[in-house]
Amino acid sequence: MKLDILAITAHPDDVELCCAGTLLSQIALGKKVGILDLTRGELGTRGTPEGRIQEGKDAAAILKVTVRENVGLADGFFKNDEEHQKAIIPFIRKYQPDIVITNSIHDRHPDHGRGAQLVSDSCFYSGLRMVKTFDEDGNQQEAWRPGQVFQSVQDRYIVPDFIVDITDFHDKKVEAIRAFKSQFHIPEYNGSDEPQSYISTPEFLEFIIARAREMGHAIGVTFGEGFTTARKLGVKDISQFI
Numbered sequence: 001m002k003l004d005i006l007a008i009t010a011h012p013d014d015v016e017l018c019c020a021g022t023l024l025s026q027i028a029l030g031k032k033v034g035i036l037d038l039t040r041g042e043l044g045t046r047g048t049p050e051g052r053i054q055e056g057k058d059a060a061a062i063l064k065v066t067v068r069e070n071v072g073l074a075d076g077f078f079k080n081d082e083e084h085q086k087a088i089i090p091f092i093r094k095y096q097p098d099i100v101i102t103n104s105i106h107d108r109h110p111d112h113g114r115g116a117q118l119v120s121d122s123c124f125y126s127g128l129r130m131v132k133t134f135d136e137d138g139n140q141q142e143a144w145r146p147g148q149v150f151q152s153v154q155d156r157y158i159v160p161d162f163i164v165d166i167t168d169f170h171d172k173k174v175e176a177i178r179a180f181k182s183q184f185h186i187p188e189y190n191g192s193d194e195p196q197s198y199i200s201t202p203e204f205l206e207f208i209i210a211r212a213r214e215m216g217h218a219i220g221v222t223f224g225e226g227f228t229t230a231r232k233l234g235v236k237d238i239s240q241f242i
Helices: 014-018 020-028 049-063 082-095 110-126 167-178 202-218
Strands: 005-009 033-039 067-073 099-102 148-152 162-165 224-229
Touching (some): 005 082, 014 020, 014 033, 020 049, 033 049, 033 082, 067 082, 082 110, 099 110, 110 148
Parallel strands (some): 099 148
């Protein structure tokens, strides 16, 4: 199953927080989009790994992505090394995305920056035919390298290289975030007596919405999502910027 875009991030809910609006906008254009979570978020202060997997499925249904899978790496303790790269490469070759979106290049949570570099390096090595990987049936996979890898802007502000207008999809993005009811401030959630965390306060979701407004304001729209890229972007027709 070939995808146009594969979002690969460290934790369940990272995609919803940082690039769900962009994914929704691409799905509306007919693109095939998938999500790959690197870990189950088992070190999270609230909820359970099993619960977060289910919340991820609920969010995926809201976003209407084609597929959502989990690599099963250790939350907090994965590394950017051969073992972990070879755990990710089979997914890249399986779905052959043209674009990969990943975590921020550096952020408050150390998994984000490390995850971004791990994904970027895995995308590169996925294009080397001498790196051998096999699918679920034991068949050797063909080499595949995405055309672009984009990093999101998450908790810490980073000047974006480009911003996507998500105004028409922002409400649905917030709905997908709220699917992770164990993680964020959802008053009706019956586990709200769990310990508070950095992301479970009412102010955190307000911040996420304010960040989207900030990004949108920068390009003259209501809501936006910002991204960075290691490769320069180019166009043949400058009217694409209008």
